[in-house]
Each structure stands twice: as C-alpha cells, then as structure tokens.
Amino acid sequence: MDLSAINPILFVAGFLIAATPLIFAAIGELVVEKSGSLNLGVEGMMIVGAICGFATAVETGSPLLGFAAAAVGGALLSLLFAFLTQVALANQVASGLALTLFGLGLSALLGQSYVGIKPPRLGDINWGPLADIPVIGPILFTHDIILYLGLVLVIAVWAMLKYSRMGLVLRAVGESHDAAHALGYKVKRIRTAAIMFGGACAGIGGAYISLIRVPQWTEGMTAGVGWIALALVVFASWKPARLLLGAYLFGGITQLQLNLQGAGVAIPVEYLAMSPYVITIVVLVILSRDKSAAPASLGRTFHASS
C-alpha cells in the first residue's frame, strides 16, 4: 500500500469531474420534484443520454454537438414519462421504473457498434495565467466547459426557484396542484416542461460519463449514478446549494475509492467499489427523519375534475 501515490491536487480535480454527472442529473430531478412529479427514470435517461452523446460525438467529431444530442435524447425519453403520468395518469413509481428498464435496453441496442471506440476529446477551457496559479490553478482552471456549465446551472436553478415568477409558479404547482389549477396555471403543461428539463439534464450528465469521465461506451456504464442522484435530491432537502455539497461529497467518495484501488490498499476492490452505495444508504438514513422539505404534491397524480 502506498498512499503517497495519491496526488492531492489531481484527486481534488478528479472529484470535481466525478461529481459533475451527479450535479446535472440531480439538479434536473430537483426541478422535476419541485413541480410535484417523481421521475424514477433518471438512470434510464442518463444512459440514453450517454449513448446519444457518445454516438453523435463520434459521428460528427464534435463533443459539444454530442452533449446537445444527449440533452435532446434525455428530453425525448422523459417525454414518454410525461405522457404516461400526465396524460395516461399512470402510477409515477411504475412509470419511472419502466423508463429505466426501457432506457437500459435502448441504450444497449443503440450502442452496439460503439463499443471500444475512443470519443473525440473536449478540450479544457483556456483560462490563461489563472491555470498557472499553484494548487488552485490545476484544481479549478483545468476543466472543460460542461463542468462549469453544471455549476452555472445550479446557481441558475437556485435563482430561478427563489427569485423568479417562473420559480414561484413551479413551486406552487408542486406544493398544491389543485390551488395552482384554480389560479389558472396549466399544471400538466408546467409539469411536462419540468420533466423535459430534467430529462435533458440527466442526458447531459450521462454524456459527461461516456465522453469525459471514462471516456468510452460500455453497456450499463452509468452503474447507478442516476439512482444516487435521486438520493442526492432527498439528501439536499430539495435545496440547490446543499445539492452541490452532496454531489461533491459523493464525487469525493467515488474518486477516493478509485484512488485507493489504484494505490493497492489492503481492502479488497469489491468492498471499495460498494462503498459509494453503502454511504448513500447511510446518508439517506441520517437525513430521512426530516420530511418537511418535500414538495407537498410530490408523486400525486393531478386530474382536473369538472
């Protein structure tokens, strides 16, 4: 065992990257849940985003186009969920599960001819002299644009929910769909828009795994990140700032166990690999006592009666 093999600067830079897929998927799901829908299909949308982004990036040679395609792919898949829950009024838990099962199959089908290919690389943003600052430079200023976009997105969602009219309406729909409906807001339309936003975010998060973090395509490569993102929303009590904190915590754990595997710690690889999931459970237990922050209409079907 050689812990000195772990470079702390690379480690911190690495966990910012590991946290980014979680940030995207979780901030999208946060908006969905704020609107009162519970979409358990995050894992499915992520993996579809991962392959859509990967395939597009390989075919066009442009990683940015890949991310755009991933967003579209995730949003299209989430539209299925929106149809099931908003139009066909199906059970949200079952519909979300269906989305995940279907997404895993669909991505495997789409990705058959992309196994073992290297995607085009998305270059890091050139921050000029900032990147040369010791310690802080390599940690903060050697990343690609998507990573920064994730941070901007979290701030934007926070501001939107807190200060904008749109955020107020969204929260109203999530807290009491009957009251929002009585005020004349189109509950279903607002929820559908939120669900599609969540799908697009999950898609980008998935593509971040296949295009930047790994970067290659393998079946089922999201490996539960979508589910951890769902747990993260609960962890964050539906607050964007705490969500960011949680994503870095989980990103850190993921990166740490990978580094420990590499350093040859005496703990078997399998037990290190299960640690992020175990810690997710532990965190859920600690935080699940307080349910008060959850949107009051979360998971309830809305049907306007005449």
Add this chain to the structure above:
Amino acid sequence: MSLATPLLAVVATMVFGGALFAVLGKDPVQAIATIFWEPLFGEFAFFYRPQLLIKGAPLVLIAIGLSLGFKAGIWNIGAEGQYIMGALFGAGVGLAFYPMESAFIFPLMVLAGAFGGWLWAMIPAILKVKFGTNEILVSLMLVYVAEQFLASMSLGLLKNPEGFGFPGSRNLQQYASAHNAELITGTGMHWGIVAALVAVIFAYVLLARHQLGFAIRVTGEAPRAARFSGVNPTRLVLFCLGMSGVLAGLAGMFEVSGPAGQVTIDFNVGYGFTAIIVAFLGRLHPVGILLAGLLMALTYIGGDIAQSQLGLPAAAIQVFQGMLLFFLLALDVLTNYRLRFGAGEVV
C-alpha cells in the same frame, strides 16, 4: 377491461416491436413468429418447452413477492440483490458440507436461501419503519452492493479450490446432495417450479381469504381508511418486504443449485428487474403473474432463438420487454378512467 388491457398491451408491443425489428433490418413477421411461435410449436419445441418452466419459475417467484408490496404501495425494487444473496447463502451452505452426502443438505440450503433473501430485504424494511427511509432507493442501492459481494465471493471464499484459478464456485450439479435436479426427466420440472406454483396458490389464498391480504389491499387503495380500520403499517412493511425477499432469495437459491449450477461473477441476469414487469403485466394478481411470467420467459427463449437464427441483438429483446411495460401503463388509463372525447378542456 382489466383482463383486456394486458392483452392489448402485448399486441401493441408486438406491433411496435415488429417495427423496431424492421428498422434493425429484420423481417418483422418472421422475428415475432420466432419469438412467440418457435419455442412453443417449432421444430425444436421439445427442447424449448422445459426451458419455459425453468426461465419462468424465478420470474413468477420473485414477481409474486413483489406484487404483495406493490399492492400496498411498498416498493421493493431490489429483488435482484435479494436474489443474489439467496443464491450466495444457499450455495454457501451447500458448499460448506462438500463432499458429505446427506438428505438434509438440500432442505438446509433452501432455508439458507430464503434467509439470505429475507435478510437483504430486511435492511430497507427496518430502515423504513425505524427512520422513514425511502425503501425504493435503499433496496436499489443494495443491488449494487450485492453484485460486488457476489464478485468478491466468486473470486474468494466460494471459489472452487480445484478450479485451476478460474473464478466461480464448484458446480453444484455435480454434487448430488446439493443439486436441484429435474424431478421428472425431460420436463424441466425442478423444486423451484414447485415453489413458484405453491407461491401462486399461497398468494391467492392470502389476498382473497386472509385478514393480512385484506390489510394489503386496503392499504394500497385507501391508506387513510386502512389506518382507521386498525392496519399496523409497520407490520405490513416488514411482512411485504420480508416475503418478497424470501421469495427472491428462494428463486436465487433454486437457480444456483439447478440450472446455473455455480456461483459466478455474472450469475444474475436481471430476473429481479424483469419480475417488476411480470408483476405489472399480471396486474398484481397471482394467476395473472403466473401467465405473465410464462409469457416473459417466452420472450427470453424466443429472443435467444431470434439472436442465433436471425442475428437479432440481445438488447432488442430488452427494449421489447421495456416497451411492454410502457404500453401496459399507458393502456391502464382505459381501466382506471372512462374516456370522454370531445368534452373539451375542464375550465
């Protein structure tokens, strides 16, 4: 209508699945026929029909357990993990006795398998009743933990000492006392299938005739009414999750000691997740689940045939199964609501 929607969903899936196969450059009619007709009535049906029972049994066993919880709004989606733990506990007990031969070994393995699944399901159950933790997320996380545990066991503790260093345990098929052998030669009938049939009858009686079954149904349909009628939610969560864990564990144990034969890294093939589709396709009714399990087994076998004969990718069958659940959920609106066209938007 509640009988018609699953059938409608199957038909819709065939149509859209056929379209999908056409997009993949396969003859849709031939592909559908290969999946649904070939295993039952084709030239090699004598080989495939027993497979139907072998693949259907774990699906039905797991789905029966899941359906009890789903009915009451208790969502165990980690059956895959409980299935793995059942197999590990069952195989572990069997391998511990190797090479002793005794009639007690197999029953002990059955108990151990049930215990393993129960234990794994008790984690989300106890966390839910003690701390109010979401059982969906916990049970799902435990699938990944169980998968890692399986890898660790098949590379470590349970590895075959005479296996020339290859991962995987001893083959239980070659250990008479632990082998879940065919009961009637050529039918595929093994103890797991017997257990699945017993589970169907048990669940039917429970739901139709027993107080606990009533508690499950009333909790799912009207939670408030359930509380007033004196249903104990804690007991219900422990029972529903525990029962689905036991049945998933049994399914894993019968699989590892029979058709699979050994503990390997890729022992689990997703029965725990497909069983969710089976439970819904069977409308959470025991008899419906039995039929749905057989149908889903058919798509597995037919999918394998289509893969070897037509070159249909394995993932296409997964998409096909996912589609089925979509159509089922979408068509449920016909059972739950009466559609009125042209009534316009509610103001």
